[in-house]
Amino acid sequence: MRLSLWRRYSFPASHRLFRAEWSAEQNDRIFGKCANPYSHGHNYELEVAVTGPVDPATGMIANLADLDSFVQRKVLDAFDHAYMNEQIPEFRECVPTTENVCRVIFQRLAGFPRAHIEGVRIEETGKNSFEYAAPSNP
Amino acid sequence: MIRVTRKLEFSAAHFYHNPDLSAEENRRVFGKCNNPHGHGHNYILEVTVAGEPDPKTGMVLDLRELKEIFDREVTQRMDHRHLNYEVPELAGKIPTCEEIATVLWRILEPKIRQGRLDRIRLYESPDLFVDCTADGMKDAR
Ligand SMILES: [Zn+2]
Numbered sequence: 063m064r065l066s067l068w069r070r071y072s073f074p075a076s077h078r079l080f081r082a083e084w085s086a087e088q089n090d091r092i093f094g095k096c097a098n099p100y101s102h103g104h105n106y107e108l109e110v111a112v113t114g115p116v117d118p119a120t121g122m123i124a125n126l127a128d129l130d131s132f133v134q135r136k137v138l139d140a141f142d143h144a145y146m147n148e149q150i151p152e153f154r155e156c157v158p159t160t161e162n163v164c165r166v167i168f169q170r171l172a173g174f175p176r177a178h179i180e181g182v183r184i185e186e187t188g189k190n191s192f193e194y195a196a197p198s199n200p
Numbered sequence: 201m202i203r204v205t206r207k208l209e210f211s212a213a214h215f216y217h218n219p220d221l222s223a224e225e226n227r228r229v230f231g232k233c234n235n236p237h238g239h240g241h242n243y244i245l246e247v248t249v250a251g252e253p254d255p256k257t258g259m260v261l262d263l264r265e266l267k268e269i270f271d272r273e274v275t276q277r278m279d280h281r282h283l284n285y286e287v288p289e290l291a292g293k294i295p296t297c298e299e300i301a302t303v304l305w306r307i308l309e310p311k312i313r314q315g316r317l318d319r320i321r322l323y324e325s326p327d328l329f330v331d332c333t334a335d336g337m338k339d340a341r
Contacts, residue, residue, distance in 0.1 A: 063305050064335035065298055070327040111331075116302070119218055120229055121294030126328070127231060 066111045066180055067123045071133060073142040076103035077158040101145060106160075107185040108137070108167065114177035124177040136170045160186040164194035172196075203318055204260050205248045208270050210279035213240040214295040217284075230294075238282060243300070244323040245274065247308065251315025261314035269311050274304065297322055297330045305332040 079096035080089040089097040096102070110133060114123050140150060146158040152166045164184050171179045181195040215238040216230035226234045233239075247270075251260040277287060283295035289303045301322040309317045316334065323329040 063302070063309075064333045065302065066331045066333075067298060068329045068331065116296075116298045118293075119220065121216070121296035121299045123298055125229065 064113065065116065065123065066113045067177075068109050068111050069126065069129055069133070071108045071110070071138060072105055073108065073138055074103055074105050075141050075144050075146050076101045077146045077153075078102070079157050079159060081157065101147070104186050106141075106163070108133075109183040110171060111180040111182070112174065112177040113180045124174075128176050129174070132174050133171065137167050141167075160184050160190065160192045161194075164192050168194045168196070201250055202253055202260050203248050203250045204263075204315070205246050206263060206266055206270070207244060207246050208274060209242060209244050210275055211240055211242050212278050212281050212283050213238045214283040215239065216294050216296065218294060238284070241324050243278075245304065246319075246321040246323075247317070248319040248321075249312055249315040250318035254314075261312070265314075266312075269308065273307050273311060277307075297324045297328060301330040301332050309334075 077096075078098065078101040079093040080099075084092075086097075110129070112124050112129065116123055144150060146153050146163070150158070150166070152169075153162070156162050164182050167184070168179065168182045171182070179196065181193060183191060183193040185191040214233075215235055216233040217226055217236065218229070221229065247266070249261055249266070253260050277289075278300075281287060283290055283300065287295075287303070289307070290299060293299045301320060304322065305317070305320055308320065319331060319333045321329055321331050
């Protein structure tokens with residue numbers, strides 16, 4: 063049996079999907095409405111999974127207070143109400159699709175000292191969700 | 201292979217306290233959950249069974265039988281109970297989501313005879329839940 067603890071957070075943020083080196087038509091063709099120059103936003107629902115042994119003294123894989131403050135510091139402080147294209151440095155190099163947001167958030171959380179970050183899952187809207195799993199088991 | 205998931209809900213009370221730690225230590229580690237008067241949750245349990253459908257019935261398992269297992273093993277044991285005092289399997293443990301899910305896995309796994317238990321997901325709230333999965337020995341880290 064394997065145990066994972068999931069914790070859910072949410073943050074509103076905005077983005078625009080486009081590549082500066084492409085023409086307006088090409089951006090429009092690939093990204094559709096998401097290329098709108100004024101950008102748009104979502105209420106992102108973020109789920110973070112951690113795994114590891116349960117500490118018998120606390121009954122926990124990780125203390126939620128530790129996990130919450132780590133996620134706050136590494137992710138929410140930067141992403142909450144941000145225009146991701148300009149305010150999240152990782153998106154100077156890549157398009158802030160939710161696939162890439164998953165990967166960037168995973169990378170920011172990977173150093174959590176108390177347990178192994180197993181994956182992240184993001185609901186961009188009630189209809190779209192994306193999941194990023196750690197490349198291999200520890 | 202097909203996975204079948206059935207859901208049930210139960211309400212229970214708990215609090216977190218480790219008698220080996222001082223009062224201050226308990227408050228520091230467990231925060232509000234240390235309040236000895238306890239508090240409660242509406243737990244939601246999702247049980248997933250994996251298997252091949254029987255060619256005659258088209259079913260992986262008889263859901264009525266699963267419902268009976270739920271009633272007997274989960275509802276009677278945990279619904280409207282105080283998890284610190286009334287569930288022998290949790291005696292001496294801190295009744296966190298991790299520990300409750302582990303107990304439920306150990307209780308349910310041998311009871312599922314058609315198909316095999318693939319996953320249980322226990323929600324303490326929409327923002328906090330635990331998955332137990334049948335993943336062999338990978339938890340030995
Ligand atoms: Zn609680």
